[in-house]
Structures are given as C-alpha cells and as structure tokens.
Amino acid sequence: MSSRTRLARSRPTEGACGKTGTWRVFRPVIDRGKCNACGICAMYCPDAAISEDLEVDLDFCKGCGICAHECPKKAIMMVREEK
Template sequence: MSRMPKMTISVPHEGGAGLTGSWRTFRPVVDRETCNHCGICAMFCPDAVIDPDTLEIDLVYCKGCGICSNECPKKCIKMVREEH
C-alpha cells in the first residue's frame, strides 16, 4: 500500500482563500449602459469573479483590485470606496 507523504498541496475550489470580498477597499461599479460586453474585464480578472457570459461581478470574492476598471476599453467600471 502506498503512503501519501504529509505535505502542502492546495486544491483549487471556489473561495479557497475565504471570503476575499471582505478585503475590498474599493468596489467595482459597472455602467451597464456604456458596457459593450467585450468581456475583457472577465479575461483579466485575476480571481475569475466576473462571469464570462453575464459579466456579473461576484462581490463575495472580488478583492477590489481594480484591474477590470483599468483594462476596460470603454472606461465603464468605476472603483467606488467601500464604507467600512
């Protein structure tokens, strides 16, 4: 019988780092009128919290890094300060 050595192996799963949305200082707010659904925001999101089809942002896990806002070619994602 093989014995699995004790070591650190992480398994990717939803929310593996906890409720990272609580880290947020700025919240992304999308102007849906201007958005042309190019999907670049979802492609760049480092935490994959933007649904590639609906482009809805999952605020439970969004850390508020602002990369989507920076990359948006239509400049329609504003970063708004969270009230703590």
C-alpha cells in the same frame, strides 16, 4: 483502499481561502449604459471573479481595479466601500 482515504489530501472547494471580498477597499460598479460587453474585464480578472454575463462576484472580488483600468469604454467605476 482504506489507507488511501486517510491520506491528508486537500479537496478543491470554492472559498478555500475564505471570502476574499472582505479585502476590498474599492468596489467595481459596472455602468451598463456604457458597457459594450467586450469581455476584456473578465479576461484580465486574476481571480476569475467576473462571470460570462459580466457580473462581478462581490463575495470574492479583491478590488484590485484591473477591470476598471483595462475597460476600453471606461464603463467600470471603482467606488469606495462603505463600512
């Protein structure tokens, strides 16, 4: 077994590619008043950065804007990140 443990094997880790949130130019901001919790944003998020209770994980959100574009209630605004 010892030879097996020496194999060069990558381990599944969160943030394997770093905090991809630093790529973001525009940040999604959810307007809870307009949101009807349909979950379409979470369904279409390519990186699963929107959780079940529709909170955006800003450590990893790349700011692609699909959530805001697909939202049927237009409840998500893309706001420019301030430095």
